[in-house]
Amino acid sequence: MPTDVERWKSEVYGNEIREHLLEFAEQGWDTIPEDERDAWFERFKWWGLYHQRNGQESYFMMRIGTPNGVLTPGQTEVVAEVADEYARGPAENPIFGNGYVDWTTRQSIQLHWIKLEDIPEIFEKLESVGLSTQQACGDSWRNIVGCPVAGKDKHEHVDALPVAMELNETFKGNDDHSNLPRKWKVSITGCREGCGQGDINDLALEPATKEIDGEETKGFNIRIGGGLSRNEPRLARDIDVFVTPEQAAEVSGAISALFRENGDRDNRYNARIKFLMDEWGAEKFRNVLQEEFVDFELETAGEDLRSEYSYNSGYANGGHADHVGIHEQADGNYYVGLNVLVGRMGVDETKELARVADEYGSGEVRVTQRQNVIITDVPEEKLDALQDEELLDHYSPDPHPFMRGSIACTGTEFCSLSIVETKNRQVRYARWLKENVELPAGVEDFHIHLSGCTASCAQPQIADISLRGMKTRKDGEPVEALDIGLGGGLGENPNFAEWVTQRVPVDEVPGAIKNLLANFEARREGDETFREFVARTDEEDLAELVEPEETSYEDPMMHNTKRTWYPYAEDDSMDASPAPTHADGTPITSDD
Amino acid sequence: MSVSLRVLDDGAWVSVNDAREVSVSELWRLDDPSFCGCELPDFVVENVLDVGADGRTVSAKVYGQCIACGHAGVPGWVPVGRLREGEFVDIDRERVVLPVRRGDDDE
Structure with missing residues (x-):
C-alpha cells in the first residue's frame, strides 16, 4: 500500500507546490488547515522548506541549493542579507548569536527561523541573483555535489563543473524526475583527490579514462547506491559503466528513471536506491539499465584514479x-580555503566574506563538503593583504587540527530526528581539545564528526573519530551520550568506522578522545596515521584504548535538549515557547 | 470519529490528528524481557517505523536500543497514548513501564 507521503505526492508535488506555498505565505501560516499541515509540510520540502521541530511551530529551515557548492559573484552577499533580514529567531544561540548561515556537508546553505510569510520576498531576492531552494529537500534530485574547486584545480583529470551544471539545469524542475521514491543524491567530480565523496552518494560519477575507438577518452565511471543513513551505511557500487562528459546527463537521467520506476514506494525505509542495489546486485542493475533505459550500448568502466584519492x-x-589553506590554481591564481568551525557563520561575517571575496578574488565563493568556504581567483600579489583581513582571524586558512577536523550536523537545536545537541557541543569539544590535548607529532589532519542521530548528516562513519547521538544514564539520571566509532575514511579503499564504545556520557567524551590519542601515540608505529593504526588493531583492543572519563570539560547540555522548545532559551520549557507565531513573531493564540 | 495516525519526517514523529505527539530520542521503560534479556529494557527510541490504534490505545513500532545492554532492534507494538473522545492523551512514557504486545509479524 502506498504510504501517506506517496499519496500526498500523487495529489500535488513538484513545481506546482510553489503556487500553493506562495498562497499560504500570502494568507499566513495559520491558514493552512490543521488537517492538511502534515501533507503541506511534506510537500514544502521540495521547495527547500523544512518545518522546524516541536516547540518551534510556524518556523522553517530553508535550504538553498548551490550546485557543486559554487556561489557566483554577488550571491554570497544576498545570502547574508536574507539571513540578516529573515533568519532571526525568538531566542539567541549563546555561541553564534541570532542570525547565521550554515554551510552544509552537501555544499548547500541552511537558514533557520524562516517565516512562511516572508517566502515571497526571500524567493525574489534569491532568484534575482540566480539562487534557488528548488529541490533542496524532498524526493528528487538534491543539490549536486562535487570537487568544490572544479575548473580551478591543478589536480583535475577532467573539468566536471560544466557537467555538474548541465545536470543541475536538466534535472531541476524536470517533471519526469521531480517525484522519485526517495531523495536522490548525486556527486560528480573530475578531480584526482576524491573530493566529490562519490562513495556515499546514490549516483556517483568519478574520473576515469577509457580507450574508445583507439583513442584515450576522459570521462567518468559510474557507481550507484552509496549512503550513510539509518544504521545501513553502504558504499556505492561499481556498475561497470563509463560515460563521456557528453553522455553524462543522458545516462544519469536513465539511472534516475530506473530508480523512479523500480524504487520501493511502499516502504520509505526501503526506498533509497542502496536497497534496490542490495536486492539486484551491480550486474542486474547494469543489465536493466542497458535493456530498458538506455538507447545506445554502454561502455564498460574505464581506468579510474582511485589510488590517488586523498580527500577525507x-x-x-x-x-x-580538505580544501583549507592557500593553494595555487591551474591559471596561476590562488584559492584560499577558510575553516568554518561546524559550518556556521554569523551574518556579519558572511557579509564580510562576500566583501573579501569581491575585493581580493573574483567575488566567487565555494562551499566544501567539510562545511568550509573557499575564496577563489586570488592573484598572488593580493594574498598577503587578504591574510591580514580580520575575517581570517576567525575563519583561518591555517587552523588548529581540532578546529579543522570538526564537523557537526544541526542537532536538537532545530532537528526533529536528532537525539543530542551537536553544533555548540562540537565547538566546546574542539576548543577544549585544542587547549588540553596534544596530537601526536606530524598529525595535521584529524577528523572528528558529530552527528545527532543515525541519519548521519555529519557523515560520522568516514571520520577518524565518529560521534553519534545516543542516550544513557549517569547516576541514575538520563543524559545525552555519544557512541564512539574509530578509523573511518574514504580514499582508494573506503571503510566505515567501527563503533567500538557505546553510550558515553557527553561530558566524558573529551576525556575519552584525550586518552585515546595518548594511547595511539604510545602504540604508534612510525608515521602511521590514526586510520592505519585503527586498521591494524583489534576492535576489542580499540575499545580498551578509549577510556571515557570526566575532565575539566563541563557540558551545560546534559539534559534532554529535545524536551525544550529551544535548548538555549532562558526558560527552555515547552510551555515557554512563543510558537506558533504570526509573521511578526507574536504568538498565535486560540483567540486569533 | 476518525483519527489520523501517521509517521512523519523520516520516522522522527508519531503524528495524531495532524499534531506531532511522540518524538524519537525519548527513553522508554519496556515490559519486555524477551527484547534483550534485561528485566525492564531501558529503551531509547531512534526511529518510528509504524503507528496504529487498537481500540483507544495508540501504539507504535519503533527502532531503538536498550541503553543498559546495548541490544538494538524493534520490540513489538508499544503503547504511546490513549484516545479520549478523539483527542490524543499523552502518557508519561519516560516514567511508566510500557507493556509490549508482540504480534505475528514480530521476530
Missing part, C-alpha cells in the same frame, strides 16, 4: 585531505 581518507599519501 585518513591516509597521508601527499594529497589534500
Whole structure:
C-alpha cells in the first residue's frame, strides 16, 4: 500500500507546490488547515522548506541549493542579507548569536527561523541573483555535489563543473524526475583527490579514462547506491559503466528513471536506491539499465584514479585531505580555503566574506563538503593583504587540527530526528581539545564528526573519530551520550568506522578522545596515521584504548535538549515557547 | 470519529490528528524481557517505523536500543497514548513501564 507521503505526492508535488506555498505565505501560516499541515509540510520540502521541530511551530529551515557548492559573484552577499533580514529567531544561540548561515556537508546553505510569510520576498531576492531552494529537500534530485574547486584545480583529470551544471539545469524542475521514491543524491567530480565523496552518494560519477575507438577518452565511471543513513551505511557500487562528459546527463537521467520506476514506494525505509542495489546486485542493475533505459550500448568502466584519492581518507599519501589553506590554481591564481568551525557563520561575517571575496578574488565563493568556504581567483600579489583581513582571524586558512577536523550536523537545536545537541557541543569539544590535548607529532589532519542521530548528516562513519547521538544514564539520571566509532575514511579503499564504545556520557567524551590519542601515540608505529593504526588493531583492543572519563570539560547540555522548545532559551520549557507565531513573531493564540 | 495516525519526517514523529505527539530520542521503560534479556529494557527510541490504534490505545513500532545492554532492534507494538473522545492523551512514557504486545509479524 502506498504510504501517506506517496499519496500526498500523487495529489500535488513538484513545481506546482510553489503556487500553493506562495498562497499560504500570502494568507499566513495559520491558514493552512490543521488537517492538511502534515501533507503541506511534506510537500514544502521540495521547495527547500523544512518545518522546524516541536516547540518551534510556524518556523522553517530553508535550504538553498548551490550546485557543486559554487556561489557566483554577488550571491554570497544576498545570502547574508536574507539571513540578516529573515533568519532571526525568538531566542539567541549563546555561541553564534541570532542570525547565521550554515554551510552544509552537501555544499548547500541552511537558514533557520524562516517565516512562511516572508517566502515571497526571500524567493525574489534569491532568484534575482540566480539562487534557488528548488529541490533542496524532498524526493528528487538534491543539490549536486562535487570537487568544490572544479575548473580551478591543478589536480583535475577532467573539468566536471560544466557537467555538474548541465545536470543541475536538466534535472531541476524536470517533471519526469521531480517525484522519485526517495531523495536522490548525486556527486560528480573530475578531480584526482576524491573530493566529490562519490562513495556515499546514490549516483556517483568519478574520473576515469577509457580507450574508445583507439583513442584515450576522459570521462567518468559510474557507481550507484552509496549512503550513510539509518544504521545501513553502504558504499556505492561499481556498475561497470563509463560515460563521456557528453553522455553524462543522458545516462544519469536513465539511472534516475530506473530508480523512479523500480524504487520501493511502499516502504520509505526501503526506498533509497542502496536497497534496490542490495536486492539486484551491480550486474542486474547494469543489465536493466542497458535493456530498458538506455538507447545506445554502454561502455564498460574505464581506468579510474582511485589510488590517488586523498580527500577525507585518513591516509597521508601527499594529497589534500580538505580544501583549507592557500593553494595555487591551474591559471596561476590562488584559492584560499577558510575553516568554518561546524559550518556556521554569523551574518556579519558572511557579509564580510562576500566583501573579501569581491575585493581580493573574483567575488566567487565555494562551499566544501567539510562545511568550509573557499575564496577563489586570488592573484598572488593580493594574498598577503587578504591574510591580514580580520575575517581570517576567525575563519583561518591555517587552523588548529581540532578546529579543522570538526564537523557537526544541526542537532536538537532545530532537528526533529536528532537525539543530542551537536553544533555548540562540537565547538566546546574542539576548543577544549585544542587547549588540553596534544596530537601526536606530524598529525595535521584529524577528523572528528558529530552527528545527532543515525541519519548521519555529519557523515560520522568516514571520520577518524565518529560521534553519534545516543542516550544513557549517569547516576541514575538520563543524559545525552555519544557512541564512539574509530578509523573511518574514504580514499582508494573506503571503510566505515567501527563503533567500538557505546553510550558515553557527553561530558566524558573529551576525556575519552584525550586518552585515546595518548594511547595511539604510545602504540604508534612510525608515521602511521590514526586510520592505519585503527586498521591494524583489534576492535576489542580499540575499545580498551578509549577510556571515557570526566575532565575539566563541563557540558551545560546534559539534559534532554529535545524536551525544550529551544535548548538555549532562558526558560527552555515547552510551555515557554512563543510558537506558533504570526509573521511578526507574536504568538498565535486560540483567540486569533 | 476518525483519527489520523501517521509517521512523519523520516520516522522522527508519531503524528495524531495532524499534531506531532511522540518524538524519537525519548527513553522508554519496556515490559519486555524477551527484547534483550534485561528485566525492564531501558529503551531509547531512534526511529518510528509504524503507528496504529487498537481500540483507544495508540501504539507504535519503533527502532531503538536498550541503553543498559546495548541490544538494538524493534520490540513489538508499544503503547504511546490513549484516545479520549478523539483527542490524543499523552502518557508519561519516560516514567511508566510500557507493556509490549508482540504480534505475528514480530521476530
